[in-house]
Amino acid sequence: MLATRVEHETGPRWPYARQMVARSVTIIGPGAIGAAVGASLIDSGHDVSFASRTPFEVLDVTHPDGRVLQEIDCVSDPAAATISDTVMLAVKAHHTEAARPFLDAIVHAGTTLFVLQNGVEHIERLAPLVPAGVDIVPVVIALPAVRSAPGVVRTERQGLLSVPNSLGGKLLEELFVDSFIVAEAVDDWITAAWRKLLTNAASGGIGTLSRSDNRVLAADPDGRQLTLELMLEVAMVARAEGADLPDELAELMLDGLLENAGRHVASIVADRLAGAPTEWDARNAVINRIASRHGIDVPINKMITTLIRLGEPIEDGAP
Numbered sequence: 502m503l504a505t506r507v508e509h510e511t512g513p514r515w516p517y518a519r520q521m522v523a524r525s526v527t528i529i530g531p532g533a534i535g536a537a538v539g540a541s542l543i544d545s546g547h548d549v550s551f552a553s554r555t556p557f558e559v560l561d562v563t564h565p566d567g568r569v570l571q572e573i574d575c576v577s578d579p580a581a582a583t584i585s586d587t588v589m590l591a592v593k594a595h596h597t598e599a600a601r602p603f604l605d606a607i608v609h610a611g612t613t614l615f616v617l618q619n620g621v622e623h624i625e626r627l628a629p630l631v632p633a634g635v636d637i638v639p640v641v642i643a644l645p646a647v648r649s650a651p652g653v654v655r656t657e658r659q660g661l662l663s664v665p666n667s668l669g670g671k672l673l674e675e676l677f678v679d680s681f682i683v684a685e686a687v688d689d690w691i692t693a694a695w696r697k698l699l700t701n702a703a704s705g706g707i708g709t710l711s712r713s714d715n716r717v718l719a720a721d722p723d724g725r726q727l728t729l730e731l732m733l734e735v736a737m738v739a740r741a742e743g744a745d746l747p748d749e750l751a752e753l754m755l756d757g758l759l760e761n762a763g764r765h766v767a768s769i770v771a772d773r774l775a776g777a778p779t780e781w782d783a784r785n786a787v788i789n790r791i792a793s794r795h796g797i798d799v800p801i802n803k804m805i806t807t808l809i810r811l812g813e814p815i816e817d818g819a820p
């Protein structure tokens with residue numbers, strides 16, 4: 502067994518180092534996010550196992566404070582998986598249904614299931630797939646992470662996971678102690694989720710179609726204007742859902758996003774560049790669905806959704 506190498510600055514990295522109760526956690530879908538989250542949990546002292554389509558034996562995560570390198574348990578056959586009280590699902594939204602054999606094998610009534618996916622429909626997506634009695638906890642992820650091979654992930658920023666302020670949310674807060682990811686239970690999770698969706702739908706959607714990152718949008722006045730108009734559309738829908746997202750905030754968020762435009766390529770853009778299916782439904786089509794329930798017109802988002810969908814790989818539903 503490789504020794505766990507946790508290389509980081511000396512001394513507490515977070516101002517509020519807390520007492521930690523070690524738990525067993527199972528992560529289904531250890532890609533960029535699942536592997537980074539798993540490494541952070543290992544860093545915090547938990548016992549973490551993995552279930553994935555493509556198995557791997559060594560987790561190698563480079564993060565802002567150092568690196569976690571450890572041999573891990575990873576099953577690729579649902580028949581070899583065991584039930585768990587604490588589960589994190591981090592497959593892409595469009596792979597949720599395909600991950601059902603793992604959910605069937607690992608999740609039971611009484612499991613707390615954290616859904617680490619973009620969008621705002623975590624509960625609607627998972628509720629039909631798991632038994633009654635599962636606490637489904639939606640998670641907003643602010644953690645740019647890139648996977649270069651199975652189990653090999655790099656993240657250059659400290660991560661933040663936002664969850665509703667519930668029993669499950671409090672549990673997530675407690676799981677991440679003194680590591681490079683922090684979890685925060687927030688009173689207004691709807692606003693947190695729609696803020697994330699605002700940028701996912703706009704810069705992610707336009708980036709997918711133009712095959713560009715935010716640096717391109719920042720430099721191009723037409724690209725910036727289109728992104729802003731799309732964000733203002735999404736903000737209208739967000740407010741109808743109860744999010745506190747005034748137009749001025751959308752503009753400020755766009756300014757912040759473009760000013761800080763780094764080299765990170767959004768996961769949906771990376772998937773399009775790789776010719777893989779994208780999360781167009783969870784990140785753009787969802788806004789059309791919710792807008793229509795509220796009688797709100799979102800013509801730009803409808804057009805962006807259709808154009809992304811038309812570019813999907815044939816086997817994943819393109820006409």
Ligand SMILES: NC(=O)c1ccc[n+]([C@@H]2O[C@H](COP(=O)([O-])OP(=O)(O)OC[C@H]3O[C@@H](n4cnc5c(N)ncnc54)[C@H](OP(=O)(O)O)[C@@H]3O)[C@@H](O)[C@H]2O)c1
Nearest residue numbers: 530531532533534553554555592596599600618619645646
């Ligand atoms: N990456 C980011 O920077 C980032 C940031 C914020 C939010 N997010 C969101 O986080 C979520 C996860 O994204 P990601 O970037 O981590 O995705 P990813 O790198 O593609 O990882 C997905 C993982 O799920 C596995 N998987 C796929 N189908 C499966 C199945 N049927 N059963 C079991 N495992 C399966 C994949 O296995 P394979 O090894 O076979 O592919 C892979 O390990 C998405 O909703 C994304 O939008 C991502």
